[in-house]
Amino acid sequence: MLFTLQKALYRARQRVMKLSARVVPLPIPGLLTGPGSLDQLAENISVRALKRVLVVSDKVLMQLGLPQRLLLALERRSVAYTVYDDVQPNPTIENVENGVIVYREHGCDGIVAFGGGSAIDCAKIIGARLANRFLSVRSMKGMFRVVLPIPPFFCVPTTAGTGSETTIVAVITDAATHEKFAISDLKLVPKLAVLDPELMVGLPPPITAATGMDALTHAVEAYIGLNGNPFTDENAEKATRLIFANLLEAYQNGTNLEARYNMALASYCAGAAFTRAYVGYVHAIAHNMGGLYSVPHGLANAIILPHVLRFCRAEAEPKLAALAVAAGLGVRGESERELSLRFIEAIEQLNQRMGIPTTIKELRAKDIPLITRRALEEAHPAYPVPRIITEAECEALVSQLLP
Ligand SMILES: [Fe+2]
Structure with missing residues (x-):
């Protein structure tokens, strides 16, 4: 009963x-698609007059040198960048908070997520925390709790699975309780996503x-x-x-x-x-x-x-x-x-x-x-x-x- x-x-x-x-229709990111499409991202960032972007990635990808193509293209377009590569496979609230500190210390004005779902989700929540200083990661748990829009955000998935480059969702782990939870908000959808299969061959x-x-x-x-x-x-x-x-x-x-x-x-x-x-x-x-x-x-x-x-x-x-x-x-x-x-x-x-x-x-x-x-x-x-x-x-x- x-x-x-x-x-x-x-x-x-x-x-x-x-x-x-x-x-409430959900936003759809702009798409750059096909082999080599990553090369168009830097241009798209520079026309938005961004000065310095935070590139959120992980150590494995950095060691493989996968983000190099993007970083060189940003340099050619005179867009400065700071790499934050401390994202863990199941990203934690601490990963987010450290990313927020790096973003502020370096005076960034945009975010590029480069990696699998972990890097993308971590980058989304870094953006949410940056724009909403008064909200903790935990307090944004659930639906539509992100109040202010996040900084300009771009996504480069290097795996084919999460779909996080088009979703309103970001999943995060509270390391203290081992609880994994989702933050869902329209503001977490990136402006632009790159589907470049060349990044996935390895x-x-x-x-x-x-x-x-x-x-x-x-x-x-x-x-x-x-x-x-x-x-x-x-x-x-x-x-x-x-x-x-x-x-x-x-x-x-x-x-x-x-x-x-x-x-x-x-x-x-x-x-x-x-x-x-x-x-x-x-x-x-x-x-x-x-x-x-x-x-x-x-x-x-x-x-x-x-x-x-x-x-x-x-x-x-x-x-x-x-x-x-x-x-x-x-x-x-x-x-x-x-x-x-x-x-x-x-x-x-x-x-x-x-x-x-x-x-x-x-x-x-x-x-x-x-x-x-x-x-x-x-x-x-x-x-x-x-x-x-x-x-x-x-x-x-x-x-x-x-x-
Ligand atoms: Fe999933």
Whole structure:
């Protein structure tokens, strides 16, 4: 009885969110696309009369020399820069605060995120903190809590997965509590994003696999949720089609520029879908695997995705069947039950072919109640999932991930 009432309340909140999304259209970043498109970014920054940008990246990318092309182009355009490369794989509030200090000390007037989801999310929150001195990172947790617009912000993703270059979301970890939480606001969308596949050719196969599965999870969760619209559906289907056609190739042949570009585009489309239609339980659970054990986000999603899809298969059957068709696994007119099962199996096979395990080796049974509580706190009522899960069902689902 209590659960039925709670479910009704969640659904009512989700409907309000769906209606408000129609009233407040989300901004779309300008795009520079294709091999070599990074070279156009410096020019786009210099015409905005920015004096010095903070380039937010990480140590691994700096050692690989990946940002060099951008830095040289900025120099040629007389745009000064300061590199802040202390972003950790699961960025923390401390990473944000240190970035804020560096930005102020060097008198920067714009931000360029250069890296995977961690660098982009950290850069977004650095921007939010800079513009809103009176708000702590924690106090911006949730939806629409960033009051003032962030400094001019540009994004150069070097992985194809997060879609953060087009989303309103940034995920951050509180190192003190190991809690990972999201800040969502229209002001976090960059002015410009660069989809340059040349930056992705050196991405190691395991990272290609995990980030690609993150993008697939965005597309699937946005598509099967209840808050989609024709725009998000089209983007989610396109992303699913591109991922099934290109991810394995990008994993096996990292230098294939066409496969890399198609994955970058898929990630962008999946981002455009989920930032409007939200994600679901896969993300809610995966965020905790990242917060508690530092499991890479995409890897956790890849492992959890088939389990959540089996849980809600019946409710999401027509949608999963449509995704199977988009993925080229069947044709319209076949049994929807068959197609939906085939889609879930194809995800499991894709995982297997890319060496993704079926369990989370860091997961401890004693943590399952905490993971469940935090995951449900994140998901309810924000995520318009096709089937609402109870605490007991969620604990059982997470138990399936035990090594
Ligand atoms: Fe994600």
